[in-house]
Amino acid sequence: MWDHIINIHSNGNYSVKFGYKFLHEEHLVKQPGPSENDTLKPLWKKIWGLNVPNKVKHLAWKACKDSLPTKMNLVRRKITTTSTCDRCKMHQEDAVHALLHCPDLKPLWCTRPKWNHGTLLACSSFIDVFDFIFAGNNEPELFAAVIWTLWNRRNNLCLGKPSLPLDKVLEFAQERLMGSETTNVPPSHPYGRSTTHWTAPEANGFKINFDGATFADSDSAASVTEVEALAAIRALEFAMELGFDDITLEGDSELLIKNLINEGSKLTHYGNIKADILFLLSHFSKVSLSFVRRHCNRLAHSLARRAIIPPIMSVWMEEIPPDLASVFLADLESLP
Ligand SMILES: [Zn+2]
Secondary structure, X not given: OOOOOOEEEOOOOOOOHHHHHHHHHHHHHOOOOOOOOHHHHHHHHHHHOOOOOHHHHHHHHHHHOOOOOOHHHHHHOOOOOOOEOOOOOOOEOOHHHHHHHOHHHHHHHOOOHHHOHHHHHHOOOHHHHHHHHHHOOOOHHHHHHHHHHHHHHHHHHHOOXXXXXXXXXXXXXXXXXXXXXXXXXXXXXXXXXXXXOOOOOOOOOEEEEOXXXXXXXXXXXXXXXXXXXXXXXXXXXXXXXXXXXXXXXXXXXXXXXXXXXXXXXXXXXXXXXXXXXXXXXOOOOEEEEEEOOHHHOHHHHHHHHHHHOOXXXXXXXXXXXXXXXXXXXXXXXOOO
């Protein structure tokens, strides 16, 4: 038996409620699998072949799959009740509205004749949009980079955070997101910090503590490290869905963290899981991996041990289970 534990601490005012609920719902909908319509395969191939950072390809793909947490999708999933765009307050916000059709974005889209604003307005889905962009070879890389920048700008606006002015979006996309070789920043890896208690992340960053647990009566053949690795995957997917870009992934499995840092080495029994983790890590602009002793990861550890109590999936947002309040308070009290 195993479970994943995600413990996010932020010094910002980001509410993780919507993000998590959406993630959970989306998890049930499932990502593309063997049943994927063959007609879309050439499009996916083109998107994954773009010379842009993985996070940009991922966003483009999600826009095509209509799986971004737009207002309409949140309503469809019964997470919110209003689907009106926060910016223009006139139209329903789906992906094409949020990133292309919103009147607020017109000054940007009109600056690039190649992207033919009229054609973009006529597209009702991102599949049509990318078909058009690829068909004319209309700077698809820059286009995808602008889409990524706009989505992040939109999220910041929704959260009331400082956001990039619209007239700087194109410049930002050109300078910061073009060319995967230069922009897929290799993760930095502070390692083996010697602390006696949980420490807070640096300003503007998020720390993701994860842990897995195995139980004596389990019929699973997974090793402890495999369980830890699966927990890390779930934690990273969560962080990605919430739009975090500067993260510290912290766990108490020395073997796993060491193995992730030493990217060249292979552990045969969970090589694929490791590849998945490294792929997910490549989506973030700034990544630190941190190994800490168990007493510095106590809350995640205690939550993982709690996985033996049904139900299989339990979620606490902005609160903690009462039986672990003392662990949480001890972490808080030990902060400088
Ligand atoms: Zn709008």
